[in-house]
Amino acid sequence: MTPASLSMGEGNTPLVLLPTLARKWGMNKIWAKAEYLNPTGSYKDRIARTTMIEALSQGRRGWLGTSSGNGGAAMSAYGARAGLPGILCILADAPAEKVASIRPYGALMIAMKDLGSDEMLALKKIAEDENLLLTITAYAFNPEGMKGAEAIGEEIATYKTVSHVYLPTGGGGLLVATAIGLARGSSDAKVICVQPDECSPISQTVMGLIESPVIAACTTKISGLQLANPPDGLLAIEKITASDGWGVRVTDQAAWEMQDLLAREEGIFVEPASALALAGLHQDIESGKVTSHDEPVVVLTGSGLKDMTRFKTTSPSITYDIGQVRKLVQDSLSSKGVSE
Numbered sequence: 001m002t003p004a005s006l007s008m009g010e011g012n013t014p015l016v017l018l019p020t021l022a023r024k025w026g027m028n029k030i031w032a033k034a035e036y037l038n039p040t041g042s043y044k045d046r047i048a049r050t051t052m053i054e055a056l057s058q059g060r061r062g063w064l065g066t067s068s069g070n071g072g073a074a075m076s077a078y079g080a081r082a083g084l085p086g087i088l089c090i091l092a093d094a095p096a097e098k099v100a101s102i103r104p105y106g107a108l109m110i111a112m113k114d115l116g117s118d119e120m121l122a123l124k125k126i127a128e129d130e131n132l133l134l135t136i137t138a139y140a141f142n143p144e145g146m147k148g149a150e151a152i153g154e155e156i157a158t159y160k161t162v163s164h165v166y167l168p169t170g171g172g173g174l175l176v177a178t179a180i181g182l183a184r185g186s187s188d189a190k191v192i193c194v195q196p197d198e199c200s201p202i203s204q205t206v207m208g209l210i211e212s213p214v215i216a217a218c219t220t221k222i223s224g225l226q227l228a229n230p231p232d233g234l235l236a237i238e239k240i241t242a243s244d245g246w247g248v249r250v251t252d253q254a255a256w257e258m259q260d261l262l263a264r265e266e267g268i269f270v271e272p273a274s275a276l277a278l279a280g281l282h283q284d285i286e287s288g289k290v291t292s293h294d295e296p297v298v299v300l301t302g303s304g305l306k307d308m309t310r311f312k313t314t315s316p317s318i319t320y321d322i323g324q325v326r327k328l329v330q331d332s333l334s335s336k337g338v339s340e
Contacts (some may be wrong), residue, residue, distance in 0.1 A: 001056060001081075001082060001083070003049075003053045006049050006052055006053060006078065006081055006082060007049060008039040008045070008049075008077070008078070008081065009038075009039055010038045010039055010045040010046050010048075010049055011038070011045075011046055011148075011151055011155075012155065013033060013034045013035050013037050013038065013155070014034050014037070015031045015032070015033055015034070015155075015156070015159060015297065016031065016032045016033075016034050016268070017029060017030070017031060017032075018030040018031070018032055018262075018266050018268075018298075019266075020265040020266055021261070021262070021265055021266060021278075024265070025282065025285050026285070026292055027285065027290075027292050027294075027296075028292050028293070028295070029295045030281070030295075030296055030298070031159070031162065031295065031296065031297040031298070032268065032278075032297070032298050032299075032300050033152065033155075033156060033297055033298070033299045033300060034268075034300055035152070035274075035299060035300055035301050035302065036268075036270055036271075036274070036300055036301070036302055036303040036304075038074075039077065040070075040073045040074050040077050040101065041070070041073070041101070041302055041303035041305060041306055042070040042071075042073070042074060042301055042302035042303065042306065043070075043149060043152060043174065043299070043301050043302070044070045044071045044073075044074035044075075044137055044149075045074045045077070045078070046148040046149050046151060046152070047071070047074065047137050047142075047145050047146055047148045047149050048071075048074035048075045048077065048078035048079075048135075048145075048148075049078050049148055050144065050145050050146075050147055050148030051063070051075065051078070051133065051135050051142060051144070051145030051148070052075075052078045052079055052081070052082040052084060053082075054133060054144040054145055055079075055082065055084055055133040055135075056082055056084070058133065059131075060084065060131055060132055060133040061084075061085070061130065061131045061132055062079070062084045062085040062086055062087070062132050062133075063075060063079055063084055063085075063086045063087070063132055063133045063134075063135045064086070064087045064088075064089075064123060064126060064127045064130070064132040064133070064134055064135065065086070065087075065088050065089070065123075065134065065135035065136055066088070066089045066090070066115045066119070066120060066123065066136050067088055067089075067090050067091075067094075067098075067102075068090070068091050068094050068098065068115075068223050068224045068226070069090070069094050069095055069097075069098020069099065069101070069102070069223060069224065069306060069307075070098065070224060070301075070302050070306060071135070071136075071137045072088045072090055072098070072102045072107070072109075073098065073101040073102050073105075073306075075088065075107070075135045076088065076102050076105035076106070076107040077105055079105070079107065080105045080106065080107075085107075085108075086105075086107035086108070086135075087107065087108045087110065087132070088102065088107045088108065088109050088110065089109075089110045089112050089115060089119070089123065090102075090109055090110070090111055090112065090115075091111075091112065091113075091115055091226075092111040092112060092113055094223065095223050095306065095307040095308075095309055096308075096309075097305060097306055097307055097308050098223070098306050098307065101306065116227075116228065116229060117229045117231065120136055120141065120231065123136070124141060136231070137171070137173050137174075138171045138172070138173045138230075138231040138232050139173055139176055139177075139231075139232050139235060140231035140232055141231060146173055146176075146177055147177070148177075149173070149174060149177035149178070149181075150177045150178070150180045150181040150184070151181055152174075152177065152178045152181055152299065153165070153177065153178040153179060153180060153181020153182035153183070153184070153185060153187070154181040154182075154184055154185045155181070156178070156181070156182060156185070156187065156189070156297055157181065157182050157184070157185020157186065157187035157189075158185065159295075159297075160187070161295045162187065162189045162295050162296070162297050163189055163190065163290075163294040163295050163296060164189055164190045164192055164245075164281075164290060164294060164295075164296040164297070165178060165182065165189050165190070165191055165192065165296070165297045165299065166192045166194055166248075166277045166278070166280055166281045166296060166297065166298045166299065167191065167192065167193060167194060167277060167299050168194055168195075168224075168225060168273045168274060168276045168277040168299070168301055169193045169194060169195050169202055169203070169225070169230075169236065170195075170199075170224055170225035170226065170227045170230065170273075171227050171230045171231050171232055171233075172202055172213075172230045172231070172232030172233050172235060172236030173231070173232045174299070174301065175191060175193055175202075175232075175236045175239060175240070176232050176235050176236050176239050178191065178299065179191045179239035179240075179242070179243060180239070182243070188243075189243065189297070190243050190244050190245040190246075191239055191240050191243040191245040192240075192245050192246060192247075192248060192280065192281075192284070193206060193236060193240050193245070193246070193247045193248065194247075194248045194249075194250060194276055194277045194279075194280030194281075195225060195247065195248070195249060195250070195276075196218075196220035196222045196225055196249070196250060196251075196252060196255070196276060197220070197249040197250060197251045197252070198218060198219040198220040198251075198252065199215070199218030199219070199220040199222075199225055199226055199227065199228065200215075200247070200249045201213040201214055201215045201227075201228060201229070201230060201233060202230055202233050202236050202237060202240075202247060203247030203248060203249050204247070204249070205233070205237055205247070206237055206240055206241070206245075206246060206247035207246070207247050207249075212233075212234075213229075213230055213233030213234065213236075213237060214228065214229045214233070215228045215229075216228065220252055221252050221272075222252055222255055222272045222273055222276055223271070223272065223273065223307055224271075224273045224301075224302075225273050225276070246289075248280035248283060248284065250276050250279045250280050250283065252272075254276075254279040254283075255272045255273075255275045255276035255279050256272060256275070256310060257279070258275040258276070258278045258279040258282065259271075259272055259274075259275035259304065259310075262275060262278060263304070268300065269303070269304035269305070270300045270301075270302060270303065270304050271301070271302040271303060271304050271306045271307045272307060272310075273301060273302065274298075274299075274300040274301045274302055277298045277299060277300070277301075278298045278300075281296055281298055
């Protein structure tokens with residue numbers, strides 16, 4: 001199979017303006033990099049394609065990886081297209097939608113309580129022994145595969161007026177890849193690391209609060225960003241510093257509120273990790289770190305359909321007949337300030 005035939009249309013996602021939020025927050029322009037438009041709904045499709053190309057070129061029997069959801073769906077889809085069997089270790093508390101999105105592709109899923117650095121090193125040994133390619137989405141474990149994500153930065157760099165790039169950050173690989181792409185595209189945009197307040201080893205290190213990007217544990221509920229010892233942490237700090245960027249910490253609640261705001265004001269529904277980055281930008285606008293003269297980009301990494309936990313409801317307990325509908329419509333419009 002050729003590299004071209006492995007493609008399913010990943011990459012070259014648009015930069016989308018967020019005009020309503022820009023107006024509300026006193027900005028001229030805010031851009032969003034729409035990575036949720038990739039085939040399986042996240043930026044990790046870019047990595048999955050280059051990873052499977054590497055697996056085929058090395059003559060691997062298949063692949064072995066870890067995931068909280070997005071990476072698993074991407075690797076499973078592209079692994080199926082490449083004709084390579086896959087084994088995926090997933091967190092036992094991964095969102096049900098992310099797990100369900102993996103099942104159709106036929107990869108073996110193994111639920112695990114922890115997927116930290118010790119487990120990743122053990123999986124690396126298993127992969128080596130069984131002639132499998134390790135597909136963990138980090139430069140520390142899968143440097144050739146991670147090159148696929150570098151195009152994110154290159155694509156952003158074509159917009160020469162971009163001043164800052166805000167990235168939701170867990171293991172650090174996405175930030176490193178984007179920074180490499182920005183530099184390759186001769187962009188001088190600042191690289192901003194946004195992490196959950198309750199799992200922010202990279203941001204805390206950049207902020208001078210801790211000496212190295214390792215913390216005892218993570219308690220954040222934001223899926224995909226729960227890495228106390230990020231494998232690309234040191235490399236991420238290097239890229240942030242080189243770009244004159246900084247770290248931001250955001251509460252889980254602020255991320256969920258931003259998820260709702262983005263959907264209601266701009267019509268874009270992303271997963272909480274993506275919304276966290278936008279919440280980080282909002283904090284910096286409020287503090288004056290980013291001004292109306294800047295043109296920031298937020299990388300929206302994954303679709304909101306990947307994690308519907310907050311939006312699940314039971315069947316309605318109250319039903320109405322058609323005679324009551326007019327009044328309900330009028331009340332709804334009135335509450336939203338819509339005039340006749």
